[in-house]
Amino acid sequence: MVYQSQAVAKPYFIAAIGLFVGQVMFGLILGLQYVIGDFLFPTIPFNVARMVHTNLLIVWLLFGFMGATYYLIPEEAETELHSPRLAIITFWVFLAAGVLTILGYLMVPYATLAEATGNSLLPTMGREFLEQPTLTKIGIVVVALAFLYNVGITVLKGKKTVINTVLLLGLTGLALMFLFAFYNPSALTLDKYYWWWVVHLWVEGVWELILGAILAFVLIKVTGVDREVIEKWLYVIIAAALVTGIIGTGHHYYWIGAPEYWQWWGSIFSALEPLPFFMMTLFAFNMVNRRRRNHPNKAATLWALGTAVMAFLGAGVWGFLHTLAPVNFYTHGTQITAAHGHLAFFGAYVMIVLTIISYAAPQLLGQGEARSNRQQVLEMWSFWLMSVAMVFIVLFLTGAGILQIWLQRVSENPQPFMAVQEQIALFYWMRTVAGIVFFIGVMVFVASFLVKGREVARETPAAIEAAA
Amino acid sequence: MPSLGPNLGATGDAIPGQRLAIIAETLYLINLLLLPGLAFLALVALYFRTIANAPPLAACHLRQTLSASLWAGGILVVANGFIILLGGYATGATWVVAILYFVCCHSALVLAGALGLARAMAGQPYRYPLVGRNC
Numbered sequence: 001m002v003y004q005s006q007a008v009a010k011p012y013f014i015a016a017i018g019l020f021v022g023q024v025m026f027g028l029i030l031g032l033q034y035v036i037g038d039f040l041f042p043t044i045p046f047n048v049a050r051m052v053h054t055n056l057l058i059v060w061l062l063f064g065f066m067g068a069t070y071y072l073i074p075e076e077a078e079t080e081l082h083s084p085r086l087a088i089i090t091f092w093v094f095l096a097a098g099v100l101t102i103l104g105y106l107m108v109p110y111a112t113l114a115e116a117t118g119n120s121l122l123p124t125m126g127r128e129f130l131e132q133p134t135l136t137k138i139g140i141v142v143v144a145l146a147f148l149y150n151v152g153i154t155v156l157k158g159k160k161t162v163i164n165t166v167l168l169l170g171l172t173g174l175a176l177m178f179l180f181a182f183y184n185p186s187a188l189t190l191d192k193y194y195w196w197w198v199v200h201l202w203v204e205g206v207w208e209l210i211l212g213a214i215l216a217f218v219l220i221k222v223t224g225v226d227r228e229v230i231e232k233w234l235y236v237i238i239a240a241a242l243v244t245g246i247i248g249t250g251h252h253y254y255w256i257g258a259p260e261y262w263q264w265w266g267s268i269f270s271a272l273e274p275l276p277f278f279m280m281t282l283f284a285f286n287m288v289n290r291r292r293r294n295h296p297n298k299a300a301t302l303w304a305l306g307t308a309v310m311a312f313l314g315a316g317v318w319g320f321l322h323t324l325a326p327v328n329f330y331t332h333g334t335q336i337t338a339a340h341g342h343l344a345f346f347g348a349y350v351m352i353v354l355t356i357i358s359y360a361a362p363q364l365l366g367q368g369e370a371r372s373n374r375q376q377v378l379e380m381w382s383f384w385l386m387s388v389a390m391v392f393i394v395l396f397l398t399g400a401g402i403l404q405i406w407l408q409r410v411s412e413n414p415q416p417f418m419a420v421q422e423q424i425a426l427f428y429w430m431r432t433v434a435g436i437v438f439f440i441g442v443m444v445f446v447a448s449f450l451v452k453g454r455e456v457a458r459e460t461p462a463a464i465e466a467a468a
Numbered sequence: 469m470p471s472l473g474p475n476l477g478a479t480g481d482a483i484p485g486q487r488l489a490i491i492a493e494t495l496y497l498i499n500l501l502l503l504p505g506l507a508f509l510a511l512v513a514l515y516f517r518t519i520a521n522a523p524p525l526a527a528c529h530l531r532q533t534l535s536a537s538l539w540a541g542g543i544l545v546v547a548n549g550f551i552i553l554l555g556g557y558a559t560g561a562t563w564v565v566a567i568l569y570f571v572c573c574h575s576a577l578v579l580a581g582a583l584g585l586a587r588a589m590a591g592q593p594y595r596y597p598l599v600g601r602n603c
Binding site for chain 2: 286309403
């Protein structure tokens, strides 16, 4: 670690991994509930399990982004973090708010939770992904403001690089877009219209800036390629992400009552959305091919390359699969959406957080540049187990989705939703098996932190110098 | 814009043939993503106009991309045609197999092309997994 204050990233990463384990466990519960309808009912009903699964995802990714920021900003700005104490306080506030909210979902009926947390004073609850009580949302805003203040002051007093500027832009956008969670008009079309400003403009907008900045940071470190080269790529990628992603929001406006022109705008711009992800793949492999050093942290390099590939497949290919309006007319709200959502979130955001954790962990744990060989081997096993399992989860969901569309919306005698669900149960069983393998992969990742092993051979300063 | 003459890529490149290698990989990807058929014809034309005098790096990428494009045609068009012919157009099973097959194969071929292009940009040779020819 170059700066002491980078250590504040550690609790954020630990919390992120802990919540990730919880998220995947609830994913398994959901997978089983698809095929055994009354599994864990009434203790954990399907709607509650789904809410916990998606909310935990958002919360742990935010922990990951914050940890990544606290880790890389001091190094980029070449100065200590403005206030490590504030970073630790916000960590505990955010963790407490997150855990209490999840416990609230699990222990209290949702309507009671809404009443108890004063939702009637400022109603914001009851919408997918934004189910959090209004109090929690206010807490998130306070934490975000404290976080942005801390990081912003650090950047202002230190060196301004392309990476920390793009990262700060992404994080500011994240906080700004979240404010639309407080706008809750009674007209459903208007509600959905602005709801997507949070959901879509996060994952297909500002989060891509955060992803690009973290990926660029790790690639500079593990490849030793000139910063200028990587920064140029980053500029092009984020420009493409914003140009396509912002108007690409239109692919959510096809059938919600918004004007018809969105079918054109949404189709054209979201058809271009794979472009930044394609460039990201090209960028990552190009940098690794041109590397000027052999970094001993092989696992982090693997995660970085995996992020680019899986993000392209999940967000790019599986997004394109159902993004054109005439296709989406049939695929809307089917398991095709679930397939895309799983691979896109895993490829783009889960993997980038695991990439930065993989890169930063040895330094945060005092192991130098890389963890032991044994730990890295375990980590690489976890990479392959999770990635292959996720590919199969997505293929089974895609198969389920295609058959669902055929039986429910295309065939001469369209069948009702639940009748179709029974007929695609085989795909759900296979998805659950793949989910178990994914969970094993997560546990192997956790186990890689619990084992020890011999230190890896390090590059000598002379070798680094020679390579440069 | 460089002319597509026989010496393309041999001069002015940091590594001889790099530009030609990049053009070949780009045409392979355009054939898969944007202009199927047209980009393939351009790749064929480029291959026959330049292969005789191409530096080793360019020759490698030209052979790879032409071979992989031919395989891609077979894998994506011919095999999918068979799936639909054998299964019948109007069955759910055919749709499941055909779409999953197409998406998986197409993505794999595009990813292989992206890796090929990254190698060309780094001035390195590349062999397409399974469908590539030895350089």
